[in-house]
Amino acid sequence: MTQIPRSALLLGLAGLIPFLWGAITHLLPDLAMWSAATLGPRFTGPYVGLFYGAVILSFMSGVLWGFATRASGQIAATGYALSVVPALWAFFMTGGGPVSAALNLMAGFVGILGIDWLFWKQGLAPAWWMHLRVLLSAIVVLSLGVTAFL
Numbered sequence: 001m002t003q004i005p006r007s008a009l010l011l012g013l014a015g016l017i018p019f020l021w022g023a024i025t026h027l028l029p030d031l032a033m034w035s036a037a038t039l040g041p042r043f044t045g046p047y048v049g050l051f052y053g054a055v056i057l058s059f060m061s062g063v064l065w066g067f068a069t070r071a072s073g074q075i076a077a078t079g080y081a082l083s084v085v086p087a088l089w090a091f092f093m094t095g096g097g098p099v100s101a102a103l104n105l106m107a108g109f110v111g112i113l114g115i116d117w118l119f120w121k122q123g124l125a126p127a128w129w130m131h132l133r134v135l136l137s138a139i140v141v142l143s144l145g146v147t148a149f150l
Helices: 006-014 017-027 029-038 045-068 073-083 085-093 098-121 129-149
Strands: none
Touching: 006 129, 017 029, 017 045, 017 129, 029 045, 045 073, 045 085, 045 098, 045 129, 073 085, 073 098, 085 098, 098 129
8 A cells, every 4th residue: 555645645635624524514504603603604514515625526527637748649639628527517517506516526535536547547646545535435424414415
C-alpha cells in the first residue's frame, strides 16, 4: 500500500469540514439555529454541503485536467474530455431542490471515482491517489446522504 503524503491527507481531511458541518447541522436543530445566527444560513445544514459539493466537483475537474496534461495523443484528448465532466455535472445537476441536488452530487462523487481510477491506472495520478480519493469520497457521500435521506 502506498502511503498518502501527510500534507495531502491533512488538506483532504480538512476539505471534509464543510460536508461534515452541513450534515451535523442538518441533524442537530439547536446547532443549526446557532450556526444560522452566527455564521449565516448559507453555512448551515444542506446549503453548505450542497454548495461546497458543487465547488469541489468543479475543483476535481481542474485536478483531472492537470493529470491529462501528463499524457499525449488520444489518451490526453480523452483525459481532457473526461476532466470537464465533473464540473458540467455539478452545473447541470444541482438544481431542483436539496434532495435531488444531494442525490446528484452523491452520484457525481461516486462517478468521479471511475475517472480517478482511469487516470491512476494510466499512471497519470500518483500511486497513492486512489487510497485518498476513496476515503474522502466515502465521507462526502455519507455526509450528502444525510441531506438526501434524513
